[in-house]
Amino acid sequence: MFKTRRRYxxxxxxxxxxxxxxDTRSIHTCxxxxxxxxxxxxxxxxxGPDFLNARIQIDDxxxxxxxxxxxxxxxxxxxxxxxNPEFNGVILHVFLQRSDKRxxxxxxxxxxxxxxxxxxxxxxxxxxxxxxxAGLLPCAGLHQNISHEIFSSQIRKxxxxxxxxxxxxxxxxxxxxxxxPKAWKISFITGLYSALGIPRNRQxxxxxxxxxxxxxxxxxxxxxFIQSIIESADVDNRGKWYRTGMRPPxxxxxxxxxxxxxxxxxxxxxxxxxxxxxxxxxSHFMESQENAFLPGSEMRGILHTTVFxxxxxxxxxxxxxxxxxxxxxxxxxxxxxxxxRSIYRPFEKSGLPLQNHMGDTGLVHQLKRYCRTGQCHRxxxxxxxxxx
Numbered sequence: 338m339f340k341t342r343r344r345y346x347x348x349x350x351x352x353x354x355x356x357x358x359x360d361t362r363s364i365h366t367c368x369x370x371x372x373x374x375x376x377x378x379x380x381x382x383x384x385g386p387d388f389l390n391a392r393i394q395i396d397d398x399x400x401x402x403x404x405x406x407x408x409x410x411x412x413x414x415x416x417x418x419x420x421n422p423e424f425n426g427v428i429l430h431v432f433l434q435r436s437d438k439r440x441x442x443x444x445x446x447x448x449x450x451x452x453x454x455x456x457x458x459x460x461x462x463x464x465x466x467x468x469x470x471a472g473l474l475p476c477a478g479l480h481q482n483i484s485h486e487i488f489s490s491q492i493r494k495x496x497x498x499x500x501x502x503x504x505x506x507x508x509x510x511x512x513x514x515x516x517x518p519k520a521w522k523i524s525f526i527t528g529l530y531s532a533l534g535i536p537r538n539r540q541x542x543x544x545x546x547x548x549x550x551x552x553x554x555x556x557x558x559x560x561x562f563i564q565s566i567i568e569s570a571d572v573d574n575r576g577k578w579y580r581t582g583m584r585p586p587x588x589x590x591x592x593x594x595x596x597x598x599x600x601x602x603x604x605x606x607x608x609x610x611x612x613x614x615x616x617x618x619x620s621h622f623m624e625s626q627e628n629a630f631l632p633g634s635e636m637r638g639i640l641h642t643t644v645f646x647x648x649x650x651x652x653x654x655x656x657x658x659x660x661x662x663x664x665x666x667x668x669x670x671x672x673x674x675x676x677x678r679s680i681y682r683p684f685e686k687s688g689l690p691l692q693n694h695m696g697d698t699g700l701v702h703q704l705k706r707y708c709r710t711g712q713c714h715r716x717x718x719x720x721x722x723x724x725x
Contacts, residue, residue, distance in 0.1 A: 352714030496699030
């Protein structure tokens with residue numbers, strides 16, 4: 338039997354149905370009635386059935402209505418569609434994995450079921466099976482069918498999306514009830530705390546930053562400013578810090594101190610300096626720190642690429658400066674980062690062409706927000722692999 342895991346994304350099944358990425362020539366319902374898809378329907382972006390106003394011929398009758406798609410046939414009941422009148426207009430229940438319980442509407446009438454798996458083309462069927470193997474990406478084993486150009490194009494796309502993703506993270510920290518210079522610095526500073534909280538103290542670091550940034554009477558001297566942040570971190574997040582199993586450089590006491598020194602320098606730097614010096618400001622901050630309070634080289638790279646450059650681009654948005662936005666984006670695209678082996682390993686293990694992408698931040702976004710979240714239908718590599 339074809340088995341799936343909960344991480345498998347239903348939107349991929351919706352994409353398969355919408356684009357009819359299966360053999361439609363001799364399909365039939367679960368009750369063995371011949372079926373022909375006249376119109377798969379319009380995808381529904383809101384609540385209710387997945388596709389609206391479909392036309393499906395079953396034996397000699399043409400049915401007009403809606404389509405609902407699930408991974409498992411039993412999901413009709415798990416999602417309580419049998420109690421929801423909005424689903425009384427569903428004419429066909431499409432699912433990947435079959436069970437022994439036919440779907441019924443809330444008025445008690447049964448609807449036709451369509452078991453999708455037997456009609457998937459072999460490349461797509463095998464790719465979906467491979468997705469379940471630990472450590473492998475969906476395209477594992479088909480790298481010979483994937484051109485370097487398509488893979489490179491997808492990684493470039495992912496790199497651009499990653500930049501927007503990191504910028505949107507900072508926008509969420511932006512307090513709209515404050516004047517823009519102060520609000521922008523708060524979003525930037527909070528982003529630094531957040532990144533320094535990797536891997537397990539991110540939320541506690543964010544709360545520390547937000548608590549300190551709301552304090553209107555922070556001391557002016559560096560030492561007292563730093564001490565105030567350390568005290569706030571202890572008071573506001575007592576019992577919330579993870580310390581066990583962490584390497585010494587990543588422990589909270591070190592990270593808080595590093596964040597506090599950067600916080601002090603940014604807090605006392607006028608926004609106009611960022612406008613004048615743009616990307617050079619990061620080197621200025623790094624060179625002004627004592628070595629004892631500097632994060633390691635890998636973390637400095639993370640802070641530079643995933644916080645400073647998106648923050649600078651966000652500043653360009655706020656002041657309507659294409660020059661600043663272009664400079665930050667050009668720097669982002671040119672950077673080769675120190676990526677952990679955990680990012681490369683799944684691509685290498687799956688045989689995908691990494692030669693020209695070592696240090697490419699697009700790999701991070703590709704792995705985390707395409708491959709591991711089941712967003713295969715948005716990936717050009719996946720589409721090429723199933724159609725080769």
